[in-house]
Amino acid sequence: MAPRLARLAELWSTAPGWRGFFSSVDHKQIGIRYVVTAFVFLIAGGIEALVMRVQLSHSNLGILSPEAYDQLFTMHGFSMIFLYAGPVLSGFSNYLFPLLLGSRDMAFPRLNALSYWIYVFAGLFLYASFPLGLAPDAGWFNYPPYSSAAYNPGLNIDFYVLGLVFLGISTTVGAANFVVTLLRMRAPGMSINRLPILVWGTLTASVGNLLAVPAVSLGCVLLLMDRRFGTHFFDVETAGQPLLWQHLFWMFGHPWVYAIVLPALGIVSDALPTFCRRPLVGYTPVALATVTTMIVGFGVWLHHMFATGMPMMSLAFFGAASMVITIPSAVSAFAWIATLWTGRPIRTTAFLFFASFIFLFVVGGVSGVMTGAVPLDWQLTDTYFVVAHLHYVLIGINVFPVVGGIYYWFPKVTGRLMDERLGRWNFWTMLIGFNLGFFPMHIAGLMGMPRRIYTYSPGLGWDGVNLVTTIGSFMFAVGVALFLVNVVRSLKHGAPAGENPWDAATLEWSVPSPVPAYNFAVIPLIASRHPLWEERLQETERSSLERGLRLENGRETLATTVMDAEADLILKMPGDSYAPLALAVGLAALFVGLLAHSAAVAGIGVVASALSLLAWLWPERILGQRAESAHG
């Protein structure tokens, strides 16, 4: 057995050093990079938030100019929503998908690398605006006419529109990769009724992204054309329609909200049952609720625009559709509560994050229902109440599951457990800090405090709540810092974890920690939803994890049929390649050229991209893409 594994490891390993760094297509490395990079942007966005909170801690402070404040809140929103919340979940799914599904890699390993590189370059592109003093400044949803050339002539908005289109490419190719991986790369027997909920969440988010991202990318292109080439899409003077931007933005924006929470709900649905020592209650309703949320989510974008003067019929329809979303959300929430109720909870740090997430999900959900009601929304729109709502949603439903998820999967990734004692400090500081910081924002909003103001007058009664919010936000930041300290310390000093430290049920816990380059020594054969709990659940059929297809003539893995996951084809997988990096660099040159009005740079970018694509797609015999390929 051992020489065989050594050969597999050699086949699948990435070269050491910088060569491997720039050419790796290993989904595990890419997944880790995604999570680390997302946390770098989380820290950047967090620092921006803290600076703003200092400015708002008391009335009439002048630490920030209005212009600087505009840039900070725009970049804060952009960083958190586009550069942290989406990519961090891509990181989880990249790392976990093949392991959860019983495969050796994603369907398109090189596309995976491309998606990561574009994400990094788009993030750097955006952040390059800061040192130039030209950061986007029209809010994360960038409404015209304020973002039009007439009122915002600098490069600020060009950074925003080009950066968002660039990042959209990364999101789109990543989404395609998840969809095809799910459809084709499952171990035999992993039929769709046996998929982990995280997989359902990521599938739903990815399909949503494929259909929704084009809306905002198109909006950005149209806005750039208005700004650069004299078109009339959004300018009022020549019968353009500023509201068209709002439609395009929110047709994307609302599904995107679900794209950045559904995989996180999946993390909880898969990991919480491990600590409750029982399977998730209501697997099928939860899976269906995940998909339903996204489908309905495509029909509610107008609730972001209730105050723009819509016909009553539209208000009624979109208000009602927004209320419908509570049904699938409640299905999931009750499933988690029932899992807790009927289980025997073990209170690890990860468990605490998941359990508190349920509470935050309900708070964010209720404030969402409130803003989904048209008459109340007219009162609350553009106030701090909305800021409170969206932070309960994004931090409560994304950051808490993500941090809990890292406590849960850290031992799988590194082979070491994170420190539980420091974990408690980390958890309680984050939970108390978060609620102290963000709950009072509801009150500030009800007291009439508008969002996006750089300061406020004394005597409005807003000083108290704002000071509490500032204190809470700093406490929350300390909590996040404790988390990072725990990660760094545990990398070296954590207790060795072994294969399955939590005695969990799913496939990733059947392989060694850290996971070998080839993932699975043999392709497992799956017989149930809980391959590692079959004995105690007294399942009639048993999965085969030790014996299965060996697939060792080169980098090979199995393709299975879409619904029933029956063996269909042996796939030849590509090895490490520089083509994704080259293509990402070419595209970066194109976007820099467009930004800087340089046709030469943009042209070089297009040519470099085309050549990289050609090298990438050239049919290769080793991948079985050409005639007379040797049958293995």
Place this chain on the structure above:
Amino acid sequence: MVEAELRAQSLPVGSFGRRSSGWFGVWCLIATEAAVFLYLLFSYFYLAAESSGRWPPHGLPSLTLAGPNTVILLLSSVALFWAERSGARRGLRGRLLAGIGAALLLGSVFAVIQWREWRNQTFSLGSDNYASIYFTVTGFHLAHVIIGLGVLAMLWLWAALGYFDRERHAALTIGAVYWHFVDAVWLVVFTALYLLPRLG
């Protein structure tokens, strides 16, 4: 389990037409590209619905060039379909090259005529919001045609180099469905921009 191992012996290996990962991938590409055009047409109809004057403001778009050009683009799809069916699948390289070549030629003619069509217009990109959306929608489509021509050119080259045989021509299957998609999008664009205003 032994059964599964035995069956593995008979499984095909590598990239096989509609069982290749790329076939599934190109459908993802088509889905997201179809969404792009859906949002473009949403923008077109939104601007039309919100316009106070006549729509289209410059009169009905002429069918003199656009009508025949639509037929030319459809013929290029037919040629490519024939190349795959009666060329690639039977391993007849001559037919394959002729079919892809014809598709390439007809597609190029479409692009040139479309360029003429643009030059014939009495308005330009910045004239008004109709002009902006007209050139943007047709421009997005033309860009897809030009990329598709690049794809066809590479397929022709790979076919000429003998990379494809009866069983292995996944790249052709994948490239062809993209080209058919570009043609299908034109039918939708043509209907929306050229035919629907005639009903009103």
